[in-house]
C-alpha cells in the first residue's frame with residue numbers, strides 16, 4: 001500500500017516524551033464541569049510493588065482517563081498507609097540481621113545496602129517505599145494528582161483522625177470492655193488481618209467446656225453441642241500427646257499442654273503440675289452427672305492444639321465419633337459400646353450419624369466428605385431436631401442454651417474460646433491464640449442500630465460486580481466488635497488512652513474526604529487544627545474564633561465539590577473488613593448527601609497460575625515488568641486478560657504477544673493515517689462499523705469492563721480494517737476517511753495505552769494532549785445498516801467458499817453462487833419475528849402457498865430456524881424486516897470475488913439452477929458450487 005513514512009515503534013521513547021508533558025497535567029481543581037471522584041485503597045508501602053498491585057491501580061487509572069476524556073473533572077489521588085505494627089517488626093528483624101528478611105529486601109526488592117542499613121528505623125522503611133511507589137506508579141502512567149499525597153503519620157492527618165474518632169465516640173460506637181481477640185504473645189499485641197501469615201479467615205468460636213470427673217481432677221472437653229451430653233458413650237484422648245495436670249482457678253484439670261497455655265490467656269490462673277502421657281489416660285473411666293461413667297478411648301485424630309485436647313464422643317449424632325468407634329470395633333475392641341441417640345430428627349432414622357454415614361457409603365475417617373456430613377447433621381438437628389421426651393422434649397435450638405447454662409451453674413462448666421480454623425500464624429511466625437483482653441477499646445460494630453444504618457445505605461450504593469452485594473450484606477450481618485487499638489506500631493494516639501494507638505483498619509475509613517483538602521490543610525499549623533476546624537470544613541458547622549477562615553473556606557469549597565466520592569476500588573478480600581468498615585464510619589460522620597456512591601471490587605492476581613505472594617517470593621515486580629515490556633504493554637495486558645473482578649494470570653509469553661499487538665496498532669495507524677484517496681462504498685461500511693465500536697467501547701468502560709472495551713476498541717477495529725483493505729479496489733491506498741478512523745481509534749485506546757496514544761496523537765496532528773482530547777461520540781447519521789448487511793453477507797460467503805475449497809481439494813475452475821428464492825425469505829422473516837419458534841412451523845404451514853410446497857417448505861423452515869440461531873441477533877433483526885437484495889450485493893462484488901479466488905464467479909437463482917445442491921440455498925446463506 002504505497003510508500004509509508006515510518007517512525008519506529010519505541011515504547012521507551014514514547015514514555016519519556018509523555019512524562020515530560022504530564023508532570024502537572026493531572027492536578028485537578030474544582031471547576032464548572034461535573035466532577036468524577038474515584039479512589040483506590042492506599043497502599044501500605046513496606047515492600048516493592050508487584051504486577052498484582054499494578055492492576056489494582058491501573059484499573060482506576062483507565063476509568064479516570066476515560067471520564068476525563070468524556071469531559072468530567074476527574075480526581076484520582078493517592079496516599080500511603082503506614083500505620084500499624086508490621087513495619088516495626090520488619091525494622092526489628094533487619095536490626096537483628098534476620099537472614100530471610102534481609103534476603104527479601106536486598107535481593108527481591110533490590111534495596112541498596114546503604115539504604116537497607118537505615119531500615120532499623122521503621123519510618124525510613126515507609127518513606128523509602130512510599131517514594132518508590134510514587135516513582136513506579138508514575139512510570140505506569142497513573143494520572144494521579146500528587147499534590148494531595150500524604151502519609152498516615154503526618155501530624156495533620158492525626159488531627160483529622162482525632163476529629164473522626166470524636167464523632168464515633170459521641171455516637172456511642174467506641175466502647176471499652178473485655179473481649180476475646182486474636183493475640184500474638186511474642187508481639188504482646190492483638191493481631192489484625194494484615195498481621196497474619198496464615199488463617200485470616202479464622203473466627204473466634206465460643207465453646208462450652210463439659211467437666212468430666214477423673215479421680216480428684218476434672219477432664220474438660222470442649223463442645224458446641226452441650227445438649228448431646230446425654231448421648232456421650234466415651235471420651236477421646238490422643239495416646240501420642242503429652243497432657244498436663246494443672247491447677248486452674250484452684251482446681252485440678254487435665255488438659256493438653258497447649259490448652260494450659262491458652263487457658264492462662266482467657267482469665268484463668270493456671271499453675272502447671274506434672275506431665276501425663278496420653279497413653280496413661282486410655283481405658284480409664286470418667287464420669288459426669290448427666291451421662292454417668294464412661295471410658296476414655298484412644299484416638300490419634302484428637303488435636304492437642306484444639307481447645308482442651310480431649311473431646312467427648314457422641315456416636316449417635318456425630319459422624320466422626322460414629323466412624324472412629326466403628327473402626328475400633330471392627331478391630332474387635334470396645335464391642336459393648338452402642339450409640340445412644342437422644343435427638344429425633346425427621347429423615348435421619350433412629351441413629352442419625354449412623355444413618356448418614358451408611359447412606360453416603362463412607363468407608364473410614366479419612367473420607368473427604370466427613371466435614372460436609374458433620375455440618376449437614378449439625379444443621380438438620382439444630383433447625384428441626386427435638387430432644388427425646390426423657391431428656392425434656394425441647395427443640396435442639398432451645399435445649400442447647402439451656403443445657404449450657406445449667407452446666408455452668410451446676411456442673412462446673414466454663415467457656416473457652418478457640419479458632420474455627422487452625423493454624424492462625426502471625427507475621428512474626430508465632431502461633432496466634434485467643435486472649436481475653438480487658439480495658440480493650442472496641443468499635444461496636446455489633447450494634448444493630450449501626451448495622452441498620454449501613455445496610456440502608458448499602459442498598460443505595462452501586463456495587464460492581466453486582467454479585468458482591470451478598471457478601472457485603474453478610475459482612476454487615478456477622479461483624480462483631482472490633483478491637484481498635486494497639487500498643488505497638490505507628491499511628492495516631494488514641495484520644496482517651498494515649499498509651500494506645502488507633503490500629504490500621506480503623507484509621508483508614510474516611511480519608512477519601514481528607515484527599516479533598518490534603519494539599520491545602522498542610523498550610524495550617526497542626527496546633528490550630530481543632531475538631532471545630534474540621535467540623536466547619538466537612539460539616540459546615542460554624543463556631544467562633546476559627547483560625548485562617550479564608551483557607552478553611554477554600555477547603556470547604558473543595559470538599560463540597562468533590563464529595564461524596566463516586567467510586568472506591570479495592571480487592572475482594574477487603575470486603576470483610578475495610579470496604580465495609582468505611583461505610584460504618586461514613587454513616588456516622590457525614591450527612592446523607594455526602595455518603596459514598598459506589599464500589600468496584602477486584603479479583604486476585606496469579607503468577608503463572610499460582611497466587612501472588614510477596615512473603616512466598618512468588619511475585620514479578622511491577623517496575624521490572626515496565627522495564628522489560630513497556631508500561632503500555634503491562635497496562636494493556638492487565639486490562640485485557642480479564643475483567644477487573646475476575647482473577648488474572650500473569651504469564652510472560654502472553655505479555656509479549658500484547659506488546660506485538662500494540663506495535664501492530666502503531667504501525668497500522670502510521671501506515672494509513674495519511675491516505676488521501678476518494679471514499680468508496682467500503683469506506684461508508686468502515687465508518688458505519690466504527691460507530692458501533694465507539695458505542696460498545698463506551699458502554700463497556702462505563703460499566704468498568706476493561707476487557708470487553710479492549711475487545712471492541714482493539715480487535716473489533718483491527719478486524720474491520722483487515723476486511724476493508726481486502727475490499728479496496730486495486731491500486732488504492734484507502735481514502736481520507738482513514739484519518740478519521742485513526743483519530744477515533746487512538747482516542748479509544750488511549751486510556752489503556754496512554755504513552756503510545758500521546759505519541760500517535762501528535763503524529764495525527766491532534767490538539768493538545770490525547771489525555772484531555774474529547775472521547776469519540778457515535779454518530780447515528782453515519783450508520784448504514786444496508787451496507788453493513790451487504791458486507792456481512794459477502795464476508796460470510798467468502799468464508800464459506802474458503803472452507804469448501806479446503807474441503808474438496810481440487811483446483812477450481814469456477815464458482816457458482818446460487819441465491820435463495822423469495823418464498824424462503826418469507827419463511828425466514830416469519831420465524832425471525834415469531835416469539836415462539838416451536839409453533840411457528842405449524843403457523844407457516846397454514847399458509848396455502850406454503851402448504852402446496854409440502855416437505856420442501858417444512859425443510860426450509862427447519863433450516864431457517866437453525867440458521868437464525870447461528871446468526872448474531874443484530875443481523876437477524878434487520879433481515880426479519882427487509883430482505884437483502886443478494887443479487888445486487890454479489891454482482892457489485894463479482895470483480896472482487898474473481899480477484900480473490902482467481903476463477904470466474906457466476907451468480908444464479910437457486911430455483912432456475914439445474915444443480916442438485918442449489919436447492920440448499922437459504923436467505924443470507926447462498927449455496928456454493930465449486931467446479
Ligand SMILES: [Zn+2]
Nearest residue numbers: 184187426428
Ligand atoms: Zn507476632
